[in-house]
Amino acid sequence: MLIRKPSDIPSSAISSKDRYLNRRRFLRGAAGTIAATGAAALGAERLGEVFNPRITALAGTKLETVKSPLSTTGEDLTSLEDITHYNNFYEFGVGKGDPARNASGLPTRPWTVRVDGKVKNPKTFDIDTLLKLRPLEDRIYRHRCVEAWSMVIPWVGYSLSEFIKQCEPLSTAKYVQFLSYYDKSVEKWTSESTIFWPYSEGLRMDEAMHPLALLTFGLYGEVLPNQDGAPVRIVVPWKYGFKSAKSIVAVRFLDKEPPTTWNEQAPNEYGFYSNVNPNVDHPRWSQKTDRRIGVPFYAQRRTTLMFNGYGEQVASLYSGMDLKKNF
Amino acid sequence: MKRSTLILLKTLTWVACLGPLGLLIYGAVTNTLGPDPTANIELTTGYNTLLLLILSLAVTPLRKLVPRLSWLIKFRRLLGLFAFFYGTLHMLTYVALYAGFDVHAMLADIEKRRFITMGVAGWLLLLPLAATSTTWAIRKLGGKNWNRLHRMVYVAAVCGVIHYWWQVKPGVLSPLRLTLVLGVLLLSRPVLAWYERRRVGVVKG
Numbered sequence: 001m002l003i004r005k006p007s008d009i010p011s012s013a014i015s016s017k018d019r020y021l022n023r024r025r026f027l028r029g030a031a032g033t034i035a036a037t038g039a040a041a042l043g044a045e046r047l048g049e050v051f052n053p054r055i056t057a058l059a060g061t062k063l064e065t066v067k068s069p070l071s072t073t074g075e076d077l078t079s080l081e082d083i084t085h086y087n088n089f090y091e092f093g094v095g096k097g098d099p100a101r102n103a104s105g106l107p108t109r110p111w112t113v114r115v116d117g118k119v120k121n122p123k124t125f126d127i128d129t130l131l132k133l134r135p136l137e138d139r140i141y142r143h144r145c146v147e148a149w150s151m152v153i154p155w156v157g158y159s160l161s162e163f164i165k166q167c168e169p170l171s172t173a174k175y176v177q178f179l180s181y182y183d184k185s186v187e188k189w190t191s192e193s194t195i196f197w198p199y200s201e202g203l204r205m206d207e208a209m210h211p212l213a214l215l216t217f218g219l220y221g222e223v224l225p226n227q228d229g230a231p232v233r234i235v236v237p238w239k240y241g242f243k244s245a246k247s248i249v250a251v252r253f254l255d256k257e258p259p260t261t262w263n264e265q266a267p268n269e270y271g272f273y274s275n276v277n278p279n280v281d282h283p284r285w286s287q288k289t290d291r292r293i294g295v296p297f298y299a300q301r302r303t304t305l306m307f308n309g310y311g312e313q314v315a316s317l318y319s320g321m322d323l324k325k326n327f
Numbered sequence: 328m329k330r331s332t333l334i335l336l337k338t339l340t341w342v343a344c345l346g347p348l349g350l351l352i353y354g355a356v357t358n359t360l361g362p363d364p365t366a367n368i369e370l371t372t373g374y375n376t377l378l379l380l381i382l383s384l385a386v387t388p389l390r391k392l393v394p395r396l397s398w399l400i401k402f403r404r405l406l407g408l409f410a411f412f413y414g415t416l417h418m419l420t421y422v423a424l425y426a427g428f429d430v431h432a433m434l435a436d437i438e439k440r441r442f443i444t445m446g447v448a449g450w451l452l453l454l455p456l457a458a459t460s461t462t463w464a465i466r467k468l469g470g471k472n473w474n475r476l477h478r479m480v481y482v483a484a485v486c487g488v489i490h491y492w493w494q495v496k497p498g499v500l501s502p503l504r505l506t507l508v509l510g511v512l513l514l515s516r517p518v519l520a521w522y523e524r525r526r527v528g529v530v531k532g
Binding site: 082085086094096149192193194195262265266269281283284285286289291293294296297298300301 | 355358360361362363364365366368424425427432435436439440442493494496497498499500501
C-alpha cells in the first residue's frame with residue numbers, strides 16, 4: 001500500500017488557504033441548498049419560510065445610536081435613496097442599480113463572523129453579540145469610489161479596533177483580512193465578471209486599529225440595507241470604496257499581506273493600499289476630481305482631497321512611505 | 328414601397344433615434360437623471376453610438392439574406408449620421424463634464440489613456456464619413472471611391488468596441504453582447520460574399 005508522506009506532495013499541489021476556505025464556504029452554501037430542498041419536501045406551508053427568509057425585513061429597523069466627534073461636518077448628506085440605489089456589489093450584478101434589485105435574498109440572520117489566523121484562540125461572533133459589543137455611533141464620512149464618484153454617508157457602527165481587541169490577535173499579526181459572504185445560490189450574478197470569489201479585502205494592522213476605521217452595521221440610524229453590505233461591513237473612509245468590504249463572514253489575522261480581490265484582478269489599477277490620492281492617477285482616469293452623487297450634472301465635479309480629507313488623522317500611518325509606489 | 332409608407336417609416340426612425348436624447352434632456356430639466364447624471368449622460372450617448380453603428384452595419388447583410396428587405400438601404404445614411412451625432416454628444420460630454428474644457432487635461436488624457444485614445448480615433452474616423460454622406464458628395468467622389476472610403480466604418484466600429492472594453496474594469500463582461508453582434512455582422516460580409524461567388528460560379532459552370 002502506498003502511503004504518501006508529506007514530503008511526497010509537491011507544494012504546488014497544496015491548495016492555498018484561501019482556495020481551501022473558499023471551497024469550504026462553497027460546500028456550506030451547497031449544504032444550505034440541500035437543507036432548503038429537504039425543508040420544502042416537508043410541507044408546502046413551510047415553503048414561504050424557505051424562499052422568503054424572515055430576516056431580509058430587518059433592513060430599515062431603527063438602531064439606538066450616540067453622536068461621534070469623529071463625524072465629518074459641513075457637507076450635505078447623500079440621500080438614502082441614492083446610497084441604496086447606486087451600489088457596487090458585484091455578487092449581485094455589475095450594474096449600479098442591480099444590487100438594490102437583487103440583494104433581497106441575502107440571509108442576514110443567522111449570521112456569524114469567524115475569527116482565525118494569528119489569534120490567541122479562533123472564535124466565532126454572532127451578529128447580535130457584535131451589535132451589543134460597544135455603543136453604536138453615528139459617523140458621517142465622505143465616501144470616495146475609485147471610479148471617481150463620491151457620497152457623504154451617515155454610517156452607524158463603532159471603531160473596528162474595539163472589535164479587534166476582542167479577537168485577541170497575536171503580536172505576529174501584521175495584517176487583517178476580511179472575507180465577504182459568498183453563496184452562488186443567493187448571489188446568482190457572480191459570472192457577470194471574471195472575479196475570483198469570495199470578495200477579499202485587507203488592511204495593515206495599524207490601519208485597521210485607527211479609530212476612523214469603522215465596523216459598520218447601519219446607515220441613517222437604521223440597519224444596513226442588504227445592498228449596502230448587511231449585516232456587517234467595514235468602512236475605511238480615507239481609502240477608495242472597494243477597500244471597505246461588505247457582508248463580512250470571516251476576519252483573519254495574518255503575518256503577511258493578504259491577497260485582495262481588485263488587486264489580484266488588476267494590480268496596476270488597484271493597489272493594496274488604495275488610499276484616496278489625487279496625485280496618483282488611475283490608469284484610465286484622473287483622480288484629481290470626483291463627481292458628487294445626487295446633485296445636478298453641472299454641479300457634480302469637485303476636487304478630491306488627499307486621504308479623502310482625512311489626512312490630518314491618518315497621514316502619519318504612511319510617513320516615510322512612497323505613496324506613488326505604494327498606491 | 329409606397330411613398331407614404333416610406334415617409335411614415337422615416338418619421339418613426341427619426342423619433343426612435345431622437346428618443347434617447349429626448350429622455351436625457353427631459354431628465355436634465357427635471358433633475359431626474361439618477362444618482363450620477365454625468366455618468367448617465369456619458370454612458371447613454373456612448374451606448375447609443377455603438378448601437379446605431381451596429382444597426383447601420385446590419386443593413387447590408389440583411390438585404391443580401393432577404394432580398395425583399397432591400398428598401399432598408401434608404402435608412403442606412405440616417406442611422407449612420409445619428410451614430411455620428413451621438414458619438415459627438417458623447418465626446419462633448421467628456422469635454423464639458425469630465426475634462427471641464429481644460430485642453431491640457433484632454434491632451435494628457437489622449438496621450439496617457441488608451442481607452443480615450445481609441446474613442447477619439449473612432450470619432451475621427453467617423454468624421455469624414457459624416458462629411459461625405461450627402462448625395463452631392465457621393466456623386467463628386469464616384470460610387471467606387473465613396474464605397475472604398477466608407478469601409479472605414481468597420482474600423483470605426485471596432486475602435487468603438489475596444490474603447491468600451493478598455494473603459495470597463497478588467498474582468499467586467501458588459502461589452503460582450505455588442506461585441507458579439509458586431510463580430511457576427513463583420514464576419515457575415517466575407518461569408519455572404521463567398522456564398523454569392525459560389526452561387527454565381529455554379530450558374531456559370
